[in-house]
Amino acid sequence: NAGVTQTPKFQVLKTGQSMTLQCAQDMNHNSMYWYRQDPGMGLRLIYYSASEGTTDKGEVPNGYNVSRLNKREFSLRLESAAPSQTSVYFCASSEGLAAAYEQYFGPGTRLTVT
Amino acid sequence: AQKITQTQPGMFVQEKEAVTLDCTYDTSDQSYGLFWYKQPSSGEMIFLIYQGSYDEQNATEGRYSLNFQKARKSANLVISASQLGDSAMYFCAMRDPSSGSARQLTFGSGTQLTVLP
Numbered sequence: 001n002a003g004v005t006q007t008p009k010f011q012v013l014k015t016g017q018s019m020t021l022q023c024a025q026d027m028n029h030n031s032m033y034w035y036r037q038d039p040g041m042g043l044r045l046i047y048y049s050a051s052e053g054t055t056d057k058g059e060v061p062n063g064y065n066v067s068r069l070n071k072r073e074f075s076l077r078l079e080s081a082a083p084s085q086t087s088v089y090f091c092a093s094s095e096g097l098a099a100a101y102e103q104y105f106g107p108g109t110r111l112t113v114t
Numbered sequence: 115a116q117k118i119t120q121t122q123p124g125m126f127v128q129e130k131e132a133v134t135l136d137c138t139y140d141t142s143d144q145s146y147g148l149f150w151y152k153q154p155s156s157g158e159m160i161f162l163i164y165q166g167s168y169d170e171q172n173a174t175e176g177r178y179s180l181n182f183q184k185a186r187k188s189a190n191l192v193i194s195a196s197q198l199g200d201s202a203m204y205f206c207a208m209r210d211p212s213s214g215s216a217r218q219l220t221f222g223s224g225t226q227l228t229v230l231p
Binding site: 033040041042043044045048058059088090092100101102103104105106107108110 | 118147149151156157158159160161164166205207218219220221222223224
């Protein structure tokens, strides 16, 4: 059971370049999330998708876009990367948005923008 | 204001001993969920334990238990019989309605636990 998978695991970009981070889950979860983790900090929500066909902004959405391609897949796009976006990016999924549902995380993507 | 506060940036514990990691939270809602996650040096986030605000009993999962004191708004993680593999960063997190419709997880800053042989 793969759970939540993310690609790539590592990426180096130059300022201004674009890229898409891919995420897929095989747990038939309705809700999916993208977080970023900066050094010495907890995770902060970038965007989320409550269910297939919907997306919404989280705490730190500026500079990002997302696509909920289908129930399994949720991608994060950086249109013009900036050094401030150097971070570790985590995708997560849960059965739904209710407070009781734990979120399952992917292994993360370590992104460096030079 | 901080919604989740973890006051111990680092903790040390001797192997086979128990250790308590502190977490206090701030919410005015009656319905919320508290979570603990483990992040080893490899970087993945591993779900450990969940406590609902209406749960009367403290949650337990194997060697993990959550000391839930609702009136004090604390949700401390207790790890019994520590093992070397428990060395990791531990995050306390909360989901509550005031997080917005996302009911996103709000994380604390984490506690780095080191288990000594």
